[in-house]
Amino acid sequence: MWDFFETVRHRHSVRQYQSGIAVEREKLNAILEMACAAPSAGDLQSYKIFVVEAVEKRLALSQAAENQEFIAQAPVCLVFCADHKRSSEMYGERGEKLYAIQDATIAASYAQLAIVAAGMASTWVGHFSEQTVAEIVENEEGSVPVALLSVGYPAELPEQKSRRRMDEMVSYI
Ligand SMILES: Cc1cc2nc3c(=O)[nH]c(=O)nc-3n(C[C@H](O)[C@H](O)[C@H](O)COP(=O)(O)O)c2cc1C
Secondary structure (H helix, E strand, O other): OOOHHHHHHOOOEOOOEOOOOOOOHHHHHHHHHHHHOOOOHHHOOOEEEEEEOOHHHHHHHHHHOOOOOHHHHOOEEEEEEEEHHHHHHHHHHHHHHHHHHHHHHHHHHHHHHHHHHOOOEEEEEOOOOHHHHHHHOOOOOOEEEEEEEEEEOEOOOOOOOOOOOHHHHOOOO
């Protein structure tokens, strides 16, 4: 098992997956367990995670994301939804507008790193029709899809993406 820093360095967005190789159930469970271990406002875990494996639903998700084909190619797609209603019940407008989205996206970040530690790869997808994805996963009212993660065994090794210089984002004050 890689140490944490190696795991972060080896995470790249992968958009080609090995066809016919499923994600093992125990690995998927371990990834979901890590997602649910993420911090959340008031420990409310104001999110829902839908695990999409059925090929016709993955195809529909891919179409809802302007035909990003790798979503259908990957054997699993995780759909992270912010549960605005749950967070608003304790934190009002700040919970509804901010914490629910933060809770869901932190959980997705944890999942993305766990996927690498489990020897697989993913891509975070934010470009999709919220309404269509909500219909595909039969999501309840009050909770809104915020991120998709395609998950599978990689069939490409993407080049390291460049990053801005750290001092453009980080200030010591
Ligand atoms: C909020 C968000 C939305 C993104 N949406 C998409 C997307 O719709 N399609 C896609 O192929 N990649 C998407 N990405 C992946 C980024 O393009 C990718 O993380 C970035 O180019 C850096 O590359 P790396 O992940 O390999 O380091 C998204 C990433 C984030 C964090």
